[in-house]
Amino acid sequence: MRSLGGPTCPTKPQHQKGFAQDTADLTGESKRSINRAISRAEGVTEEARDVRRLQFRA
Secondary structure, three states, X not given: OXXXXXXXXXXOOXXXXXXXXXXXXXXOOOHHHHXXXXXXXXXXXXXXXXXHHHHHHO
């Protein structure tokens, strides 16, 4: 039987905030919005990132 309670992430203590929650607190956005932005960014190809970088330099 699975026990209830305890840390949800075995890699860090339960009292530590995750990146998304910490960023949400700092920016005023919701944690869900931060996680959606991360998901979108992870789906962008390296080629598309290079094109975007060149656009910012111009």
